[in-house]
Amino acid sequence: MIAWTIYLTFLGAIAALLLPRAYARCVALGTTVAGCLLAVSAFFEAGDFGTLHTIVRVPWIVPLGIEYHLAADGISLTMVLLTGIVAVSAVLFSWNVRERENEFFFWLLLVVGGSYGVFLSADLFLFLLFYELVIVPKYFLIATWGSTNKAYAAMKLTLYSFLGGALVLIAFVATYVAGGSFDLHVLSQVHFMPQFQAWVFPVMFLGFSVLAGMWPLHTWAPTGHVAAPTAGSMLLAGIVMKLGAYGVLRIAMNLFPEGFQMWRYPIALLAVMGIVYAAAVALRQRDLKFVIGYSSVSHMGFVLLGLATAQALGVAGAVLQMFSHGIIAGLLFAVVGRMIYPRTHTRFLDELAGMNLSRAIPFAACVFAVASAASMGIPGFSGFVAEITILLGAWRDYPLLVIITGAGMVLTAAFTLRAFSLAFLGGKAESTPLKCDPITPAEKWGAALLIVATLAAGLYPKPLFDHIMPAVLSMHWLKP
Amino acid sequence: MITLLILVTLTGAVAVSVAPRGMARLLALIFNAATLLLALGLWRGFDPMTGGLQMIDRHEWIPAIGAQYLLGVDGLSLLLVLLTSLVFPFAFLAQKADRTFCSLMLIMQASLYGTFTTQNFVLWFLFYEMSLIPAFLLIKIWGGANRDRAAMKFFVYTFLGSVGMLLSFLVIYRSSGTFDFAKLAQTNVQGRLMDVLGNSTLGFLAVWLVFAGIFVGLAVKIPLFPFHTWQPDAYSEAPTGVSMVMSGVLSKMGVYGFIRLLLPLFPHQFHVLGPWLLTLAVCSIVFSSLAAWAQTDLKRMVAYLSITHLGYCMLAIFAIDPVGSNAHVDDTAALSGVFIQLVSHGITAALLFYYIGLMEERRGKRGIADFGGLMQCAPLFCGWMGLALFSFLGLPGLNGFIGEFLIFKGSFGLAPVAGTVAVIGLLVTAIVLLRAIQALFSGPVAKSCEGFHELTMRENWIVLPFSLLVLWTGIAPGFLFHVINITVVQMAYYGADALQFMTAQFPR
Numbered sequence: 001m002i003a004w005t006i007y008l009t010f011l012g013a014i015a016a017l018l019l020p021r022a023y024a025r026c027v028a029l030g031t032t033v034a035g036c037l038l039a040v041s042a043f044f045e046a047g048d049f050g051t052l053h054t055i056v057r058v059p060w061i062v063p064l065g066i067e068y069h070l071a072a073d074g075i076s077l078t079m080v081l082l083t084g085i086v087a088v089s090a091v092l093f094s095w096n097v098r099e100r101e102n103e104f105f106f107w108l109l110l111v112v113g114g115s116y117g118v119f120l121s122a123d124l125f126l127f128l129l130f131y132e133l134v135i136v137p138k139y140f141l142i143a144t145w146g147s148t149n150k151a152y153a154a155m156k157l158t159l160y161s162f163l164g165g166a167l168v169l170i171a172f173v174a175t176y177v178a179g180g181s182f183d184l185h186v187l188s189q190v191h192f193m194p195q196f197q198a199w200v201f202p203v204m205f206l207g208f209s210v211l212a213g214m215w216p217l218h219t220w221a222p223t224g225h226v227a228a229p230t231a232g233s234m235l236l237a238g239i240v241m242k243l244g245a246y247g248v249l250r251i252a253m254n255l256f257p258e259g260f261q262m263w264r265y266p267i268a269l270l271a272v273m274g275i276v277y278a279a280a281v282a283l284r285q286r287d288l289k290f291v292i293g294y295s296s297v298s299h300m301g302f303v304l305l306g307l308a309t310a311q312a313l314g315v316a317g318a319v320l321q322m323f324s325h326g327i328i329a330g331l332l333f334a335v336v337g338r339m340i341y342p343r344t345h346t347r348f349l350d351e352l353a354g355m356n357l358s359r360a361i362p363f364a365a366c367v368f369a370v371a372s373a374a375s376m377g378i379p380g381f382s383g384f385v386a387e388i389t390i391l392l393g394a395w396r397d398y399p400l401l402v403i404i405t406g407a408g409m410v411l412t413a414a415f416t417l418r419a420f421s422l423a424f425l426g427g428k429a430e431s432t433p434l435k436c437d438p439i440t441p442a443e444k445w446g447a448a449l450l451i452v453a454t455l456a457a458g459l460y461p462k463p464l465f466d467h468i469m470p471a472v473l474s475m476h477w478l479k480p
Numbered sequence: 481m482i483t484l485l486i487l488v489t490l491t492g493a494v495a496v497s498v499a500p501r502g503m504a505r506l507l508a509l510i511f512n513a514a515t516l517l518l519a520l521g522l523w524r525g526f527d528p529m530t531g532g533l534q535m536i537d538r539h540e541w542i543p544a545i546g547a548q549y550l551l552g553v554d555g556l557s558l559l560l561v562l563l564t565s566l567v568f569p570f571a572f573l574a575q576k577a578d579r580t581f582c583s584l585m586l587i588m589q590a591s592l593y594g595t596f597t598t599q600n601f602v603l604w605f606l607f608y609e610m611s612l613i614p615a616f617l618l619i620k621i622w623g624g625a626n627r628d629r630a631a632m633k634f635f636v637y638t639f640l641g642s643v644g645m646l647l648s649f650l651v652i653y654r655s656s657g658t659f660d661f662a663k664l665a666q667t668n669v670q671g672r673l674m675d676v677l678g679n680s681t682l683g684f685l686a687v688w689l690v691f692a693g694i695f696v697g698l699a700v701k702i703p704l705f706p707f708h709t710w711q712p713d714a715y716s717e718a719p720t721g722v723s724m725v726m727s728g729v730l731s732k733m734g735v736y737g738f739i740r741l742l743l744p745l746f747p748h749q750f751h752v753l754g755p756w757l758l759t760l761a762v763c764s765i766v767f768s769s770l771a772a773w774a775q776t777d778l779k780r781m782v783a784y785l786s787i788t789h790l791g792y793c794m795l796a797i798f799a800i801d802p803v804g805s806n807a808h809v810d811d812t813a814a815l816s817g818v819f820i821q822l823v824s825h826g827i828t829a830a831l832l833f834y835y836i837g838l839m840e841e842r843r844g845k846r847g848i849a850d851f852g853g854l855m856q857c858a859p860l861f862c863g864w865m866g867l868a869l870f871s872f873l874g875l876p877g878l879n880g881f882i883g884e885f886l887i888f889k890g891s892f893g894l895a896p897v898a899g900t901v902a903v904i905g906l907l908v909t910a911i912v913l914l915r916a917i918q919a920l921f922s923g924p925v926a927k928s929c930e931g932f933h934e935l936t937m938r939e940n941w942i943v944l945p946f947s948l949l950v951l952w953t954g955i956a957p958g959f960l961f962h963v964i965n966i967t968v969v970q971m972a973y974y975g976a977d978a979l980q981f982m983t984a985q986f987p988r
Binding site: 399409469 | 540542602606608613620639643650653
């Protein structure tokens with residue numbers, strides 16, 4: 001049933017392209033809502049989340065042993081749920097797109113469908129196919145509908161992504177040669193030589209971590225986020241960056257546990273560097289969207305730190321952080337890209353400061369306050385549960401890094417608060433608020449969806465843990 | 481019952497934000513009446529003769545990280561819940577408020593109820609942090625001229641403290657496997673930490689680091705010297721209602737944390753650091769009272785005196801050396817003093833900030849030099865405000881006296897030197913307040929104060945119940961002791977058990 005998320009989204013993409021212009025938005029909304037409902041129903045269906053269940057398995061390119069093989073466990077289901085939620089809100093926040101709508105929603109749905117595909121595929125070839133399928137539409141979304149420096153940003157993002165993709169491809173080919181199959185089930189039974197793991201793991205990891213925005217390979221992320229249209233940034237930060245982290249966990253770590261053990265200390269170090277460095281850089285940005293772009297890099301550092309713990313709790317926290325950051329980043333980009341920019345025509349903090357935005361668009365101020373709190377890791381929102389779980393996991397092996405991460409958390413609070421104060425509370429209360437259009441219902445619904453998601457995950461994360469924990473515990477190479 | 485209290489407040493926050501524009505404050509007051517009734521119901525249902533937690537509400541929450549939804553009250557929690565329920569309606573009455581303001585205040589109120597009743601660290605931390613954002617926004621949006629700096633300073637200080645505290649508790653959880661306050665108090669946390677971290681110099685250092693993380697986090701919140709510098713800025717820039725709540729209730733979170741979290745967990749550290757901590761408390765008392773002397777702004781003066789008053793609490797807490805062989809009489813006296821002081825400081829500080837708010841409303845300024853001879857144009861105002869000032873000064877017969885008397889009675893027995901030096905604080909406080917009374921109330925009517933009008937009927941009715949409470953607590957404080965007695969005795973004797981326990985563990 002969950003495989004239909006992929007088919008339905010691709011069908012919707014074609015329909016959005018072919019149907020008359022007026023229907024494109026509605027088709028996109030219908031498709032993403034249907035996908036989201038499918039994801040929710042699959043998420044809440046009882047079952048065994050610990051093992052990778054095969055959903056569809058059809059021989060495809062027989063001579064190479066490539067199969068069309070979809071499978072899901074608790075982690076995939078969590079990520080599919082995230083994709084569903086972010087996709088619906090991304091469509092809602094692009095309701096105002098009035099330029100070449102057919103193509104816009106076509107590309108957007110391709111990204112969503114490709115992401116569903118990545119999270120569900122259990123065959124390396126299929127995985128890579130979907131993975132590359134996500135990258136191409138991103139280029140067109142940014143280059144056509146983008147803003148600030150869009151040609152540069154689109155090119156940079158695509159080149160980085162293809163570089164990552166190429167590294168992953170090399171690693172996959174090597175894995176195929178050594179393991180004799182593309183199938184994850186088969187490969188996970190193979191024990192690769194430690195010497196082999198020692199070099200394949202870092203190659204594959206580097207390939208994936210480009211997309212995950214790992215320091216120092218993150219530079220495509222802020223420029224890409226800034227240039228992308230709102231829905232583009234939401235999908236990019238919300239889902240696409242998670243594809244990289246998901247690939248690290250599902251394929252690189254799962255197939256090469258020994259290689260991972262050899263490299264996990266440098267990875268943890270890079271992760272913490274990313275957390276602190278990106279937060280410090282965000283503190284000095286003038287463009288509000290750059291602040292959020294760097295905050296994404298900082299938060300993805302938590303995901304990598306969680307993965308690098310090699311402990312069940314830390315890895316579970318990393319998955320939770322992927323979910324949480326997807327929602328929160330989506331919300332932040334939605335406020336800046338959709339609620340503020342079209343109304344003020346600027347994103348510079350010092351210019352926004354004079355506009356008294358908290359009076360002009362109080363709804364946006366409220367949403368941004370909630371999103372900032374969630375992003376800072378205030379308890380009650382999903383970010384806190386994820387971060388505390390990651391730090392609990394990280395404590396045993398990296399006590400010093402945990403303390404440095406604490407400094408990073410303070411920096412995060414500082415830059416988030418600075419951005420919020422300057423953007424919304426900068427002016428005098430008496431100064432006349434900017435005259436602008438009221439917030440549309442589409443924006444309200446989109447924001448409400450994401451806020452409910454982050455609050456629900458923060459206040460009652462048990463359903464998420466119930467899915468993630470069994471899957472993580474079944475990874476026998478992790479310490480409990 | 482406790483859950484209901486929190487839920488009603490949160491519902492209020494939502495209801496207020498969608499209510500018609502003019503109705504916000506009325507609605508907030510209605511919800512406050514409901515919470516006050518619920519808190520009184522809690523008091524009624526509370527059995528003062530049994531120790532330990534009562535009315536426990538326990539559910540599984542996040543089993544993966546040992547977080548439970550666990551609420552319960554003992555004497556201390558109940559006392560602070562009652563204080564919260566009293567100060568918040570007072571603050572709402574004192575302040576013009578629009579929808580956002582009321583909504584933020586109610587969120588803060590809910591978080592305070594949560595902080596004072598939660599018995600599991602994760603949930604406690606949730607509520608503790610939940611008060612932070614509303615407080616920041618309340619200062620930032622409705623504050624005075626320097627609000628930006630004050631709000632930022634407040635937030636950064638407190639957040640820094642919270643992160644340290646969070647990291648420390650992660651370490652504690654990793655070593656002891658529980659976040660439950662009661663269970664943590666029973667386990668030998670230091671021993672467990674040493675088991676995990678290794679009984680080496682490094683492990684020993686780590687234990688101290690963990691202790692320091694929590695200590696600083698809580699000390700910032702109170703605030704304790706030298707972590708106090710955010711406080712005068714925040715209190716004086718905040719609007720009247722927010723100053724009332726911040727000094728009246730928010731500052732109690734830190735003291736509460738000391739008693740509930742830190743003292744039971746780290747008796748050995750308190751024992752070793754005892755003299756140094758006492759020095760901090762004495763510095764807090766003496767320096768802040770001297771600083772208050774130098775202030776020309778009434779609000780800053782009261783802010784500094786608040787540090788002095790909470791310094792008395794810290795003096796008593798640090799004097800109760802949980803490992804040393806103290807007389808239980810002194811322990812119980814000091815601890816009861818702390819509890820009573822928390823309540824009386826809450827009420828009195830809120831009253832004083834209210835009066836200063838009224839003066840500012842009438843005159844537009846709040847410097848001591850801007851007023852004079854108020855007695856002649858507004859005798860009633862001076863009478864009521866004088867009552868609050870004298871209570872702040874610790875005059876026998878008023879509520880401030882009871883707490884301070886007990887604290888000093890206890891600390892003279894436990895830590896004679898520190899107690900004696902701290903008396904300077906009492907003297908200076910008296911000088912500061914008497915000087916203020918003289919400058920404000922007596923003398924010829926200042927030119928600018930000729931139009932200063934008397935308390936209106938409405939204002940009279942607002943201050944009456946609180947002033948009566950000041951008198952009542954001062955004359956017949958039995959009703960408060962009734963609530964806290966068993967809790968105090970339990971805590972004091974727990975210290976005695978800890979003594980035997982610790983001497984067995986760490987022979988000196």
